[in-house]
Amino acid sequence: MKILVCVKQVPDTNEVKIDPVKGTLIRDGVPSILNPDDANALEAALQLKDKDETVQVAVLTMGPPQATYMLRECLAMGADEAYLLSDRAFGGADTCATSTTIAAGIKKVTGVDVIFAGRQAIDGDTAQVGPQVAQRLGVPVVTYVQDIQMGDGKVTVQRQMEDGYEVIEVKTPCLLTCVKELNDPRYMSVGAIVDAYKKEITVWNHTDVELDPADCGLNASPTQVFRSFTPPQKGKGEMLSGTVSEMAGALVGKLVEKHLV
Amino acid sequence: MAVVVIKEKCKGCTKCVKSCPFTAITMEEKKAVIGGACTGCGQCVDACPFGAIEKTDDGKEAADLSAYHGVWVFAEQREGKLMQVAIELLGEGRKLAESVGCELCAVLCGSGVENLAGELFEYGADKVYYADAPELKQYTTDAYTKAIYEAITTYKPEIVLLGATHIGRDLGPCLAVKCNTGLTADCTKLEINPETKGIMQTRPAFGGNLMATIVCPNHRPQMSTVRPGVMEKAERQTGRSGELVKLSVNFAENDIRTKVLEVVKSAKEMVSLTDATVIVSGGMGLGKPEGFDLLKQLADKLGGTIASSRAAVDAGWIDHAYQVGQTGTTVKPKIYFACGISGAIQHAAGMQDSGLIVAINTNENAPIFDIADIGIVGDLYKVIPAIIEELDKLPEK
Numbered sequence: 001m002k003i004l005v006c007v008k009q010v011p012d013t014n015e016v017k018i019d020p021v022k023g024t025l026i027r028d029g030v031p032s033i034l035n036p037d038d039a040n041a042l043e044a045a046l047q048l049k050d051k052d053e054t055v056q057v058a059v060l061t062m063g064p065p066q067a068t069y070m071l072r073e074c075l076a077m078g079a080d081e082a083y084l085l086s087d088r089a090f091g092g093a094d095t096c097a098t099s100t101t102i103a104a105g106i107k108k109v110t111g112v113d114v115i116f117a118g119r120q121a122i123d124g125d126t127a128q129v130g131p132q133v134a135q136r137l138g139v140p141v142v143t144y145v146q147d148i149q150m151g152d153g154k155v156t157v158q159r160q161m162e163d164g165y166e167v168i169e170v171k172t173p174c175l176l177t178c179v180k181e182l183n184d185p186r187y188m189s190v191g192a193i194v195d196a197y198k199k200e201i202t203v204w205n206h207t208d209v210e211l212d213p214a215d216c217g218l219n220a221s222p223t224q225v226f227r228s229f230t231p232p233q234k235g236k237g238e239m240l241s242g243t244v245s246e247m248a249g250a251l252v253g254k255l256v257e258k259h260l261v
Numbered sequence: 262m263a264v265v266v267i268k269e270k271c272k273g274c275t276k277c278v279k280s281c282p283f284t285a286i287t288m289e290e291k292k293a294v295i296g297g298a299c300t301g302c303g304q305c306v307d308a309c310p311f312g313a314i315e316k317t318d319d320g321k322e323a324a325d326l327s328a329y330h331g332v333w334v335f336a337e338q339r340e341g342k343l344m345q346v347a348i349e350l351l352g353e354g355r356k357l358a359e360s361v362g363c364e365l366c367a368v369l370c371g372s373g374v375e376n377l378a379g380e381l382f383e384y385g386a387d388k389v390y391y392a393d394a395p396e397l398k399q400y401t402t403d404a405y406t407k408a409i410y411e412a413i414t415t416y417k418p419e420i421v422l423l424g425a426t427h428i429g430r431d432l433g434p435c436l437a438v439k440c441n442t443g444l445t446a447d448c449t450k451l452e453i454n455p456e457t458k459g460i461m462q463t464r465p466a467f468g469g470n471l472m473a474t475i476v477c478p479n480h481r482p483q484m485s486t487v488r489p490g491v492m493e494k495a496e497r498q499t500g501r502s503g504e505l506v507k508l509s510v511n512f513a514e515n516d517i518r519t520k521v522l523e524v525v526k527s528a529k530e531m532v533s534l535t536d537a538t539v540i541v542s543g544g545m546g547l548g549k550p551e552g553f554d555l556l557k558q559l560a561d562k563l564g565g566t567i568a569s570s571r572a573a574v575d576a577g578w579i580d581h582a583y584q585v586g587q588t589g590t591t592v593k594p595k596i597y598f599a600c601g602i603s604g605a606i607q608h609a610a611g612m613q614d615s616g617l618i619v620a621i622n623t624n625e626n627a628p629i630f631d632i633a634d635i636g637i638v639g640d641l642y643k644v645i646p647a648i649i650e651e652l653d654k655l656p657e658k
Contacts, residue, residue: 011284011467013470014468014605014607016467016470016606028279063298064296064297086297087297088296090297091285091296091297091298092263092297092300092301094443095434095437095444095446096437096438096441096442096443099438122468123466123467123468124446124466125446125447125465125466125468125587125588126446126447127430127434127446128430128433128434128437128444128446129434130434131402131431131434131435131438132434132435132437132438134435135435135438136438140402140403140518140519141402141431141435142402142519143402143430144427144431156522158525159427160427161427162426162427162582163526163527164524164525164527165524165525165527166523166524166525167521167522167523167524167525168519168520168521169519169520169522170519174518181581217297218263218299218301221443222441222442222443222477222479222480223443223444223445223475223476223477224301224475224476224477224478225300225301225302225303225473225474225475226461226474226475226476227302227303227473227474228282228302228303228304228466228473228474229471229472229474230470230471230472231465231469231472236630236631237618237630237632237634237635237636238634238635238636239625239630239636239637239638240635240636240637244639244640244643244644244647245647245650245651247637247639247644247647248637248644248647248648248650248651249647249651251619251635251648251651252648252651252652252654252655255596255617256655258617260595260596260616260617261563261652261655
């Protein structure tokens with residue numbers, strides 16, 4: 001069985017700071033990381049490989065050439081194959097166009113039985129590309145997966161809901177998007193890091209995945225960014241002073257004044 | 262809308278390189294070059310002191326969009342009850358419909374839930390499109406996508422709004438691909454461009470560090486998801502009615518490729534953070550899971566509920582259902598107490614629209630004080646009991 005895991009290299013948004021004076025993003029020193037939910041998706045695939053050594057794990061991403069660093073990390077965690085879809089023509093894609101490119105890439109990888117992806121990426125938080133890839137491939141999708149039991153020609157999963165979960169059975173091939181409750185991703189091992197550099201990363205452009213440049217990237221994106229701005233900073237509020245009981249008294253006084261209690 | 266560098270004007274100052282949130286700009290021979298990671302966000306256009314970067318229209322012929330009319334709201338129901346977010350979307354949808362000058366419709370899927378149509382009319386729907394089939398009793402991606410996709414192709418709405426619930430965020434992307442249109446996730450503001458009559462969708466990106474306004478100029482319908490608790494609920498007008506349009510849906514054997522074997526509700530009550538008027542929220546500053554007991558005392562006193570930051574959830578102190586923020590719930594209570602929460606932007610994104618924010622933190626430099634209305638520097642284990650004591654002194658109502 002071959003499991004293909006869709007991964008994305010993202011800036012660690014926890015490390016992004018706003019310049020308090022200019023109100024702009026400070027990008028310097030913000031590390032690029034494997035998207036956290038994607039790490040859970042990869043871990044789920046690797047756990048299946050741990051149990052059954054005939055399982056093959058492939059990782060695939062779309063991005064600039066620097067994304068190979070993240071793919072090496074995936075190989076060092078235990079993935080067997082890595083694919084990078086990289087082309088100027090793929091740039092500027094919204095989720096709709098991204099899903100076209102990723103689906104075209106997956107079609108070129110031979111023998112894929114099931115596809116895992118993260119629920120959403122921390123740079124956009126849209127949670128759209130996973131289900132959209134499934135639609136383009138014509139396979140069923142289950143999102144928010146928190147447990148996976150592989151069966152013969154089918155998978156039984158738990159789909160997280162706001163107030164519990166659903167147990168869902170789905171035939172393979174299918175696409176599952178994974179949440180962090182699924183597992184704890186492993187670390188790379190030293191030996192595997194060395195091995196990861198011996199493995200080849202396949203890089204494909206639009207011709208390799210048989211896409212017309214008009215069908216990918218900015219050209220094929222229905223949505224466009226009209227403008228972007230840093231959110232307006234609210235003015236600093238009032239800091240209370242005095243002893244603890246004085247501050248508590250002042251606070252409650254204000255709540256009464258505003259008719260909030 | 263692509264971003265281009267006018268080579269003649271570029272002085273090679275690299276300001277644009279630093280301004281780019283996506284590290285898409287590099288310098289080649291002392292001129293800026295826009296790379297493949299460009300999303301067309303336009304930050305560099307503003308950053309360039311020499312006017313050397315421009316946003317250009319891609320000059321595409323405008324598609325014929327005139328056949329599309331009306332604002333649709335996905336009326337999500339579970340077990341025969343309308344989700345609150347559907348009522349919020351009707352409130353927002355009404356404003357959009359008025360700006361466009363079109364009707365507001367709800368699309369309802371289920372089995373034997375026709376009674377909900379009356380409720381939707383009372384909350385402002387002019388029309389309710391209703392798909393009734395046993396296969397639609399419970400949500401499945403395939404069944405709901407098919408029913409609503411067929412309705413969209415038949416009746417051609419220009420705008421479709423969905424709640425960003427675990428169902429809406431599953432259904433929306435599938436519908437958008439089938440309709441070959443754009444979908445903007447988790448919008449916090451929707452407005453109509455008075456000139457184009459197109460929708461302008463503002464959403465946080467980069468974990469809330471950047472806001473982006475997204476348009477969908479050449480495809481219809483324009484689709485957005487909106488998180489629960491973000492928009493104002495529609496007011497109910499008792500006795501208001503509208504037109505019920507029944508959709509015919511038929512499912513073939515292989516149309517629905519997933520089977521729901523079991524539905525498990527967690528033993529705990531569904532935490533209703535979005536409806537709470539007072540929220541007492543705790544973070545790493547609590548130091549231990551038992552800290553939430555103290556927060557609960559204050560919350561009970563004020564008729565509110567407790568909540569938490571992501572850090573406290575990750576530490577295993579409290580269930581994910583209580584999490585406020587970018588990856589949790591968006592809340593807008595009248596009073597929000599942030600106790601021992603540093604106030605990372607991801608947390609702020611989920612609570613900064615609260616009526617009054619009270620921050621209690623030992624670190625006077627914590628970013629939470631930048632968004633708080635009232636700040637108290639101190640140990641929450643001393644401050645909160647003191648607040649409870651003060652509240653006890655108030656005369657009974």
